[in-house]
Amino acid sequence: MDLYGRDFICTQDWKVEELMAALELAAQMKRDRFSDRWTSILKYKTFLMFFYNPSVRTRISFEAAATELGGHSQFMTPSAGRFKTQTKAGETIEDAAQVMARYVAGIGIRILEDKVPYYGAGDEMLLEYAKWSNAPIINMADDRFHPCQALADVMGWAEWYGEGPGRPDFEALRGKKFLLSWGSGALARSWCSVQAALLIASRLGMQVTMAHPEGYDLDPEVIQWTKQNCAANQTDFEVVHDPDSGYDGAHIVYSRNWVSAAAYQDGALQKQAEIEKAMAYTGWTANGERMSKTDNAIFTHPMPVDRGSEVTDEVASGPRSAVYDIAENRLHVQKAVMALTMGL
Amino acid sequence: MDLYGRDFICTQDWKVEELMAALELAAQMKRDRFSDRWTSILKYKTFLMFFYNPSVRTRISFEAAATELGGHSQFMTPSAGRFKTQTKAGETIEDAAQVMARYVAGIGIRILEDKVPYYGAGDEMLLEYAKWSNAPIINMADDRFHPCQALADVMGWAEWYGEGPGRPDFEALRGKKFLLSWGSGALARSWCSVQAALLIASRLGMQVTMAHPEGYDLDPEVIQWTKQNCAANQTDFEVVHDPDSGYDGAHIVYSRNWVSAAAYQDGALQKQAEIEKAMAYTGWTANGERMSKTDNAIFTHPMPVDRGSEVTDEVASGPRSAVYDIAENRLHVQKAVMALTMGL
């Protein structure tokens, strides 16, 4: 298996054994974080981080990942450049990507729904960069996918159902019930993390239940892939439209706000309208009572957590909350992906 | 003495022997700047710099400090994140600090008076980060304290009264007269540097004279601690309200603008009002005539210097100006503090 030079834009683009190679390496890296097996992999090399949207966790974890691999991450925003747009002269992605690839070992890009005119336009931009760049393109979250979050999620679940930090048991996840529930709140959040979670959970053999209000369907293509993944693993996929029933017997609970399927109008995300629409659905909150109906489920969330809306403090800070471990895993999975795609 | 894992928010939190350990290490580091005794201390490790307020000197010196210790500093501003405020949903410090501490070896924070609703709120935020973060919190200047500036100051004074750069004599400072004078100007400056200087000067056995117009008192608690430090060292503490008399027999002159004790109104620093108020007090300037009344005093200032208002060019660029040496010392003391609190 040779992942050198490969882009990582969506987990569906990689074979299961390729994803597992990254996850197993991430676990090794977590067990022995500063081993000289990894600290020279990107020695003197540059990883370019291109943030169309700002970020704290993704920024810190990717920049630290490069440092821990012996290399250096550059932080860049598009405001630094004169890029061509539909209405403004400037540089094409064709030119920008070909030049950047001369300087750097890899390029990470983040672009979310509020920076693009229609759903999918951010992911298309990553594919355009990938077309022209010889250096691997790593998706640091776009409007469709967040594959590094997906790897961190599943690694965390497998640690909790395995032997703890750095000792995940991915087989233990097979057949477990994964509940992805829409969460209340005023944050009008992206589809990328929850879609990435659906894809990885179904890929690794979990039962999948989605719970959301009517109108909060996700990308039909992602749902289709999720169903195919479940079918291949002979697991169930179901959707419910109430905030309670999905918890029954769940092993992993993911409660997170996201925008409705009608979020884009007139060439832009209607964030304020989405916030108002979401206000009609209070009470979609992971709380102790709901968690008590699960099979001693762990609570998972990509953070930042909107406490009080998506989840109560009791659950988010409780003994079955995996959120900090999963956040930490971002570092380890990103180191693994960078090492495999950019290290020789 | 083990300082590993300790926060550095105010010099009063550290014992004198702990401060001296940092200062002596800083002097060694200055004498032998790129020795391999230090260049691997933070190897592959990340120091996170979190700037609520922008900065040049602090930014460059902290980032260079990490580089010279073999590590890497990340530059971050809060605009990158979605933090909870009184009026906006977002991430709590509880969550942010616990996650950051998974990624990094230490966290530096700068937050000054113009970013907070009342005096002390910035320092409280650092204490909140320190409560939740396993990684040490280093104060890169808050609305109350600037402990790294204090160490750089006293190291510089001890070099000038010792054997020169890298060869400070801290005993030589005992009993010397330290004049902290308010300075004219339109900059409405923070209390943090001057309060930090009062605390360190009194702690290390100096006589302390403060000179300022009526109404320009500093934090009563800091003044109380300064008096206690003086009492413990059997030195004098005095306050005068004219711009001349304090210079008599002084050994170290610090002339610097700061805002009045009435600077906060209606939940915000009233910067423009402070500038106008300060205009009534022209002539509080360290000049050659005043310096001639001292005991051949050195001139100290944390920079940036407001030339012509706080001090004349003649003094700031004169043969007894320690300002560049002290600025350089920021690097060395920060390296020492980082090595002691973050290096194993």
Next chain:
Amino acid sequence: MDLYGRDFICTQDWKVEELMAALELAAQMKRDRFSDRWTSILKYKTFLMFFYNPSVRTRISFEAAATELGGHSQFMTPSAGRFKTQTKAGETIEDAAQVMARYVAGIGIRILEDKVPYYGAGDEMLLEYAKWSNAPIINMADDRFHPCQALADVMGWAEWYGEGPGRPDFEALRGKKFLLSWGSGALARSWCSVQAALLIASRLGMQVTMAHPEGYDLDPEVIQWTKQNCAANQTDFEVVHDPDSGYDGAHIVYSRNWVSAAAYQDGALQKQAEIEKAMAYTGWTANGERMSKTDNAIFTHPMPVDRGSEVTDEVASGPRSAVYDIAENRLHVQKAVMALTMGL
């Protein structure tokens, strides 16, 4: 030859043999990019990048250069500081430069015409920094010059007329015809790159033809130096005012938009007026037909390329386009200049 500590603000400040030393080292570095001959040159050292104007290519290439030399580049913008201006109290360059030089091995500065009140003011600022800083000042593009671009350009030309990437033949450039043509477009571009190209082309023995509309003359002093360089090399310098004739027999074609000689009015660059003025001169575009009249010329451009205005896609992406190679060379020449001026 000892270039340690030297500033690099304009190629005219360096002797030809000094420029050649940088170029030859750059070629070595390109042939053997991560050789341990270079990867420790800036070990634990800081290169400070000070961007008054934003940039992508310059930023990435300088930051990667420091990384590949084992050091670290800091990214800084003046908004971080409180600098003295004609109307605002703040820090002087005298103070800022002397302090920065205590922390860092070298300082790169970019300041372009839209940030200064008159032509040349940006370059004057670099000279002021150079006056006070002990650390070398590297011009990362100012309103007059872009010397690193010039080195990258000529290295690229010599590779195309030599034995390919990393194997430039500078002698092969002697007597070749260099066409610098004004280019159409709405970008109101700087004089710095084109002036730097005139100086380096004439310095290394090329025939120089400039083509531009009436009123688009460049800096008379630069033209004077170019003429002197040509005279010293016994080559021709000519100016034409039509978009076609210059192509006849050219070996290197450089088509680029720039502002007119009347661009500054009332203490500021009149960007919008310049864009409107330029609209009168459509058709100054390097296209296939014009290139067919050359002596199989290569196409050169410092990027970003304004495709469709300065040059057609056919030419910019064609088999004789050197633009990506030249962009890559930015990295190598900057590594060479940094190694020579900052490495011991």
